[in-house]
Every structure is written in structure tokens, then in C-alpha cells.
Amino acid sequence: MSTISIELSVVVPVYNEEKNIEMLFNRIKENIPVSDWELIFVNDGSADNTLPLVIGLSHQYKQVKYIDFSRNFGHQHAISAGIENATGEYIIVMDGDGQDPPELIPELLEKAKSGFEVVYAKRKKRQGEGFLKKFTAKAFYRILRNITSIEIPVDTGDFRIIHRKIQAILKQMPEQHKYIRGQISWIGFNQTFIEYDRAERIHGTTKFTYKKMIQFALDGISSFSTWPLKIATLMGFGVSFICFIVILYTVYQKLFGFTVTGWTSMQISILFLGGIQLIGIGILGEYLGRVNENVKNRPHYIIKDSNIESLK
Ligand code: UDP
Ligand code: MG
Numbered sequence: 001m002s003t004i005s006i007e008l009s010v011v012v013p014v015y016n017e018e019k020n021i022e023m024l025f026n027r028i029k030e031n032i033p034v035s036d037w038e039l040i041f042v043n044d045g046s047a048d049n050t051l052p053l054v055i056g057l058s059h060q061y062k063q064v065k066y067i068d069f070s071r072n073f074g075h076q077h078a079i080s081a082g083i084e085n086a087t088g089e090y091i092i093v094m095d096g097d098g099q100d101p102p103e104l105i106p107e108l109l110e111k112a113k114s115g116f117e118v119v120y121a122k123r124k125k126r127q128g129e130g131f132l133k134k135f136t137a138k139a140f141y142r143i144l145r146n147i148t149s150i151e152i153p154v155d156t157g158d159f160r161i162i163h164r165k166i167q168a169i170l171k172q173m174p175e176q177h178k179y180i181r182g183q184i185s186w187i188g189f190n191q192t193f194i195e196y197d198r199a200e201r202i203h204g205t206t207k208f209t210y211k212k213m214i215q216f217a218l219d220g221i222s223s224f225s226t227w228p229l230k231i232a233t234l235m236g237f238g239v240s241f242i243c244f245i246v247i248l249y250t251v252y253q254k255l256f257g258f259t260v261t262g263w264t265s266m267q268i269s270i271l272f273l274g275g276i277q278l279i280g281i282g283i284l285g286e287y288l289g290r291v292n293e294n295v296k297n298r299p300h301y302i303i304k305d306s307n308i309e310s311l312k
Contacts (some may be wrong), residue, residue: 007089008037008109011082013075014096018049019203025057025064027102033109040065040308041096042082045072058307067311070302075207076178076216077301079158083167083180085308092161093180098202100159107194108161117189120153120160120181121196128200136210140217144182147227152185152220153193165189176293176300177219186224222290229287232280239276243269 010028014021021041028039041054043066051068058064067081079093090112094100104121111119126134141154158181169187170180185191208216221228246269253262303311 005087006036006038007034008032009082009086009088009091010037010039010105011042011079011086011091011093012039012096013042013044013078013082014046014050014054015044015072015075015078015207016046016048016050017096017204018046018053020097020201021050021053021057023202024096024098024102027098028105029061031102031105033106038063038065038086038088040067040082040086042066042078043068044074044078045069055307065308066306067303067308068305070304073301075158076180076219079180080170080178081301081303083162084171085306085311086164086167089164090161091164091167093158095157095159097204099199100157101196101199104159104194104196111192111194112161112163115190116192117163117166118160118184118187118191120156120184120191120193122153122193123155123157123198124195126198129206133206133213136213140220144217144220144224147221148182148224150182150186150224152182152224156181156193160184163189174300175223176296176298177223177290178300179216179220179223182220182224218286219290222287226287228283232283235276236280239273243273 010032012024012028017024025039039061041057041064043051043054051066054064054066058066065085067085069078069081083091083093090109092105092108094102100121108119108121126137138155141152141156144152145154160181162184166184166187166189170183173183175183246265306312
């Protein structure tokens with residue numbers, strides 16, 4: 001482990017956030033309660049003016065560091081890159097759109113210092129997000145809680161503070177499909193939370209389409225639960241049992257001679273079995289695909305440019 005050089009690192013993933021950078025930076029700067037800090041912007045392949053703005057800030061303030069990805073690798077990989085290269089004793093992760101209020105930084109740090117390796121910020125209310133987003137998010141967190149063996153806190157994003165002990169362990173968890181909040185819960189130690197009202201995005205729109213959200217939800221579930229595989233097995237048993245009864249019934253019909261009719265039942269059973277089998281194969285495929293990605297062992301992200309010494 002490298003020696004501790006500063007007290008606090010703040011990691012902010014940014015993807016096309018040109019309108020938010022300036023204001024977010026000022027709000028973060030005003031709310032940092034220590035003298036020794038750094039702010040790491042991870043530019044996740046933005047196509048707008050995000051990078052020049054961030055580099056501009058880094059020229060003005062020595063605390064501002066940046067990591068520029070060679071393309072868009074996704075929110076979770078951006079956070080990972082920031083965490084891995086942070087040098088603070090404590091590391092805060094927050095979104096770059098103002099939805100995670102920097103005003104909570106002092107409270108997060110104070111709580112962490114009172115003896116917690118992880119303090120996450122739990123959303124009491126979410127403003128400015130549509131019914132469907134809120135509903136699907138709520139449902140997802142609850143389903144995940146019920147089917148995983150570890151306690152992943154509900155209604156919590158990646159906005160949190162972690163101690164560098166957690167950082168060191170995260171670096172040893174090389175899975176490709178990251179669900180960082182799940183990984184952090186899995187690590188253990190003393191974890192607690194503070195509550196806040198989640199604000200609206202200041203500018204721009206969400207980068208998470210429903211497609212990305214479903215992908216992310218599947219990553220979360222497949223990384224921390226084998227429940228879908230069990231469901232496939234249970235469905236297999238259930239359907240086999242029904243089939244067994246239908247077979248008895250078919251034999252009975254054959255023996256007692258009512259054999260001509262039956263197109264409807266044939267059709268239903270073929271479609272039903274076909275459907276169940278496809279679901280089973282699909283679930284296997286989801287897991288197998290992820291095994292395949294992990295076996296390839298590619299780097300999780302590629303850094304094009306950075307002003308961090310160790311990455312130059
Ligand atoms: N983000 C990113 N890469 C992506 C998508 C998002 O770095 O591929 C960043 C984005 O700039 C923001 C944060 O991740 O700082 C959260 O994204 P967003 O606000 O779009 O998600 P939401 O709050 O709607 O869940
Ligand atoms: Mg947001």
C-alpha cells in the first residue's frame with residue numbers, strides 16, 4: 001500500500017457534463033472541510049466540452065486531477081478508475097450532475113471518522129425523476145435485497161465515502177461487470193449511512209437509458225446471486241411434474257380409446273415447454289456470457305491521458 005499523502009479524495013465520473021462541471025467544482029471546493037484534498041474527474045469518453053473544462057480547472061487548481069478514457073466505458077468503470085488512483089485516506093464518490101449534493105461531504109467525512117469504513121448516502125426522496133424510473137429503481141433494489149446473500153442497502157447509489165482499506169480490497173476484485181455498491185457491501189467492515197433528499201439534475205439529461213438500466217440490473221443480480229439459475233431449475237422440476245401427470249393422462253386416453261382429439265393440448269404443451277426451455281437457456285446464457293468476459297481478462301478501461309503522476 002502506498003503511503004497516505006492526503007486526507008480526502010473526491011472522485012467524480014463525468015460523461016457529457018459540460019454544463020455542470022464549473023458549478024459542481026465550486027460547490028465541492030466550498031464544502032471540503034480539510035486543507036489536504038484532491039478531486040479526480042474521470043472523463044468517460046465525453047463528446048462535448050467536458051474534458052477541456054476539466055483540464056482548465058486542473059491548470060488553475062493543483063488539487064484537480066483528471067483521468068481521460070479512450071472511449072465511453074461506463075459509469076462503474078469510471079468510478080473504479082477514480083477510486084483506484086485516489087491517494088486520500090478517505091475517498092468520496094459522487095455523480096457529476098449535482099444530484100449527489102457536495103454539501104454532504106463534511107457530514108460523510110465526520111461520520112466516517114467516528115469509526116466507519118463506509119458511509120453511504122441513502123436517498124430519502126428523489127426529485128425530478130419520472131415515475132417509471134423511481135418505480136423500477138425501487139423495485140430493483142428490493143428484488144436484489146431478497147435474492148442476494150449479502151445485505152446491499154436499498155435506495156442507494158454510489159454516493160459514499162470509503163476508507164482506503166476498502167480501496168485496497170476493491171483493487172483485488174477484478175470482475176468485469178462491476179456493481180461497485182454490491183462489492184463494497186460484500187467487503188464488510190463497519191458500514192453505515194446518512195440520509196438525504198436527492199435533487200434534480202442541474203443540467204442535461206440522464207445518461208442511463210432503460211436499456212443501460214436493465215443491463216446494470218442484470219450485472220447487479222448476476223454478480224451477487226445465483227437465484228435466477230435456481231429458478232430455472234425449479235421451473236424445470238415444476239414443469240416435469242406437470243408433464244408426468246399429463247403423460248399418465250395420455251396413456252389413460254390411449255388405453256381407453258379417445259385418441260383423435262388433442263390438438264389444443266399438444267399445441268399448448270409444446271409452446272409451454274419451448275418457452276420454459278428458452279428461459280432456462282437464456283438465464284444460463286446471461287451467466288455464461290459474463291464468465292466469458294471475465295476469462296478474456298481484458299483491461300476494464302483504457303486511459304488516454306491523465307495528469308496523475310503514476311498514470312503518465
Ligand atoms: N456517467 C459516466 N458514464 C456513463 C454514464 C454516466 O461517467 O456512461 C456519469 C454521469 O456523467 C454522471 C454519473 O455518471 O456524473 C451518473 O449518471 P446519470 O446522472 O446519467 O445517472 P442517473 O443519475 O440518471 O442514474
Ligand atoms: Mg444523475
